[in-house]
């Protein structure tokens with residue numbers, strides 16, 4: 001890189017930085033002024049439009065004045081909001097305004113045009129796109145590594161261009177540290193530097209160094225279901241998060257964060273990724289674990305103990321179900337029977353038998369609701385109920401109507417009585433519309449021929465019978481898909497029939513004790529059986545772990561895996577094996593291993609279960625060591641002890657495996673557990689065992 005080019009880029013950076021800073025100052029000033037003007041306006045107009053309700057004409061004048069005033073206040077608020085958004089964006093820009101440049105030559109132009117790409121777009125004037133958003137169509141060329149003649153898709157049109165320069169920058173604020181010009185990136189220098197830099201333990205965005213095979217996943221808008229099979233540390237979670245940000249940008253006209261659901265393996269993981277989307281300037285989507293999602297479909301007061309689910313059976317049997325009286329419940333209010341189950345069954349029998357069961361139940365709901373409404377209407381005319389209204393105390397009136405009332409005409413009395421009755425019957429009304437009159441246990445337990453209630457079965461039956469499908473959810477993203485059962489997948493497909501799916505996982509990280517762990521072939525078949533086409537993409541580059549650690553964990557995958565894997569951080573320390581003769585020696589070994597860790601890094605001791613974690617913490621008796629739980633937040637640095645089920649998905653600089661000679665790590669699932677546990681480490685890996693342990697990979 002010539003000094004002249006470096007200097008020119010340094011000057012450009014300074015110019016952009018100055019513009020950002022002056023825009024920031026300008027906005028900051030305008031924000032304060034706008035807030036002041038709005039405050040003064042409110043005070044001023046408050047005085048001018050002193051409420052005058054003396055006459056009908058005065059009323060109209062006052063309303064008109066209030067309307068104008070409200071519009072003006074809305075305008076001030078909107079302006080304030082827009083300026084706040086720009087200010088926040090610039091605040092995010094200032095530490096690193098952009099990370100790349102791409103020069104394009106259009107066929108009808110004589111000169112190349114340079115475009116700078118950053119984590120958001122910035123144009124001081126509409127004609128001057130000073131920084132392009134990483135999600136813009138032009139930025140796609142940068143990530144695709146294409147040089148020379150090519151094209152990009154903008155507004156559904158192919159735009160022909162020639163890519164002449166592809167440049168990456170390492171910079172901080174207004175200081176350029178390094179420039180890399182790359183044609184087809186064999187080894188991405190910015191990527192290697194980024195991975196070597198000391199990262200915080202919180203997951204960060206990978207915007208500046210997204211690789212082309214990740215880019216196609218992030219920007220895929222054609223596939224109904226996208227299945228990403230990626231080795232540990234290949235960026236699956238990162239890609240999902242970048243993809244969410246991309247989709248929110250691409251469909252910004254009509255997609256909001258709430259239209260996206262992200263299913264995560266555990267709550268600790270949720271806190272770990274929580275920073276990424278806000279740092280990209282996007283709101284986080286709905287995030288939850290599968291169990292939390294199920295809670296929305298069941299009565300959480302029920303105790304669910306059954307481990308085995310029967311979704312396949314239920315999906316075949318429920319549509320053919322013949323309901324009998326015992327499948328309904330009595331509905332009572334304050335001990336008084338309102339609808340008996342025999343009556344409900346009678347109304348059910350009156351619904352057209354030609355309809356599907358679901359439709360008959362919907363029709364029955366409408367019948368029951370209209371019976372209640374008619375009763376309320378009739379009672380609101382009765383002397384008895386109207387007398388009840390007149391006897392309401394002031395505080396009762398406040399509770400029911402939100403204010404005290406003085407109905408002056410017959411009509412007003414009747415309407416108020418009706419409101420009072422609706423209030424009295426509000427719970428019944430909810431029971432009717434929720435279809436809580438269905439006696440679910442008698443249906444589910446009978447079909448599944450078991451009385452240990454399984455949460456998924458109940459959720460599925462509720463979903464099916466009460467028609468709880470959500471047709472508006474647009475995207476479902478599932479991380480660690482290998483840990484789902486076929487029944488869980490079937491449930492999700494039924495719950496979100498209109499969604500597009502992004503499923504990411506790694507078959508070798510299937511760590512649950514299941515006789516029938518999910519295979520990706522089965523997964524594809526389930527989606528295809530529901531007429532959802534699946535596009536599979538593989539990720540085989542290891543970004544997280546050093547070369548020696550990657551080779552070690554990969555040896556617990558399949559024999560051919562090592563030949564497929566690409567390692568970015570080739571160097572690094574070999575993992576170390578420590579053999580102890582008993583538990584005390586093991587704990588002592590762990591104690592001395594910890595002493596080698598800097599407390600400024602995040603390190604983990606991975607165990608097979610919570611009890612083992614507790615024993616270790618007790619023995620080590622060190623205030624710097626904490627036991628992580630599903631409810632705790634992952635600390636920035638220090639040492640955490642946690643079972644593998646919680647460690648999965650997370651990453652640590654240093655990892656100690658508590659004891660690999662443990663029945664937990666035997667058999668096929670045991671190999672997957674070793675693969676998963678070892679692959680949590682990026683730099684140091686210490687493997688402990690009581691007695692002899694022979695690793696698959698000879699690293700010493």
Ligand SMILES: Nc1ncnc2c1ncn2[C@@H]1O[C@H](COP(=O)(O)OP(=O)(O)OP(=O)(O)O)[C@@H](O)[C@H]1O
Nearest residue numbers: 206209210211232233234235236237238543544649
């Ligand atoms: N293109 C990239 N540029 C920079 N860092 C990357 C890139 N891709 C992945 N990484 C980094 O690699 C690490 C692993 O990424 P991530 O956790 O997304 O992988 P994963 O496939 O979900 O892992 P696992 O399956 O083991 O949980 C993270 O630190 C992430 O920031």
